[in-house]
Amino acid sequence: MSDRRDGQVLIFDADDTLWENNALFERVIDDFLEWVAHPTLDHGEIRLILNDIERANVVTHGYGSAIFLRSLADCLSRLRERPATEAERQRIEELAVALVQRRVELVPGVADTLAELGRRHRLLLLTKGDTEEQQRKIDASGLGHHFGSTHIVPEKDVAVYRHLATEQGLDLSITWMIGNSPKSDILPARSAGMNAVYIPDPYPWALERAEIDPADKLVLTLSTFPELLLHF
Template identity: 65%
Template sequence: MRHTEQVLVFDADDTLWENNVVFERVIDDYLDWLAHPTLGKTELRAVLDHVERANSAVHGYGTRIFLRSLRECFEKLRERPATEPERREILALADALINHRVELIPGVAETLDELRGRHHLLLLTKGDTEEQQRKIDASGLAGHFESVHIVPEKHAGIYLRLVGQHGWTPTDAWMIGNSPASDIQPARQAGMNAVFIPNDNTWTLEGCELDPADNRVLRLDRFPDLLRHF
């Protein structure tokens, strides 16, 4: 059953376009390049995840912070600073992140085009402002949204402020995204409804358990399935 006019707030990375899959390809090449004498790729990935978790908590998100994590992981494992040639090699490995084109998830543009005719659509994404704006511009989707918001981090206060500044109530709003930790959980803490659309390539650090009994979280398999509910 479709809901009448609602406020639909959309996540961007890995909800509207593929993002983390590019990071995963870079990480796979990076771990091969490290070629540690005693640690396998699983153990190396655990070290990198630890470094990324610490850096994201302090410095935020985006390619610049990711490159910092790659360098720090290297230096932690080698127990010495990276040389200038090694820094250049790490940068070269991440070239796909710096220069990759935005790849929309199938059905996104068509679905948004139909939804904006009957609902209020907003975009809320976190990360480095310049980098996120570049992806938004490259996606060609900005015109589908009444407003676009880039924030350093997503939490319940951000959701409450976003809905409140437009004069809406949380119960009339839905957060739509792929991340349990950044999209679904804080939106529910703010009293909003949520739509969880999983992406197989969601960042490891964005995972958390969702309450299966929460009837205000709608679970969908594909982005175009939104048209059956909204």
């Protein structure tokens, strides 16, 4: 895309696109792995077990801090071959207290970039997860006023993007999904007929990894969020 064109629709992901998220979860996981100190399994092997548990819990229970804590407790139970004790569950909650009660930390340049983009384009917000938790983060971020509408969904798949396009009356040729996740942001948006902007996260969640076709000319890959101003 060589020339900027005003009047486009820019749909933004939230976690790890507008503010830090997965890096904070990773810190908790590192502390959890140190605490568990399994006699035969190393950190990498325990992490694979946790990934499998998270994958199953996401399908059954969805996303959010509460589900993450459940996954840690389930992982401990599997490793100990017994249910986690109340004391162990309390320790897990202590490890994650900074995550659950944290303040939102914006990605550098996000606020100024959104303010500038909002003068030329229509901005929407599309995020997945627990409704109450995601709304709390949106409110704490101070970014909500930049978006014409906000949409919190349990999952981001092709059907969600198609529904959003119909509901909002979007012209797909000038609609861009902007996010850090190939699995949730880029691939389903492209399958729904939208364009996409991929801004890779330095700490990608294993469950969100997927391959993007390098030959797809309607996926723009950027290194940082403020680079959007060079293209939109």
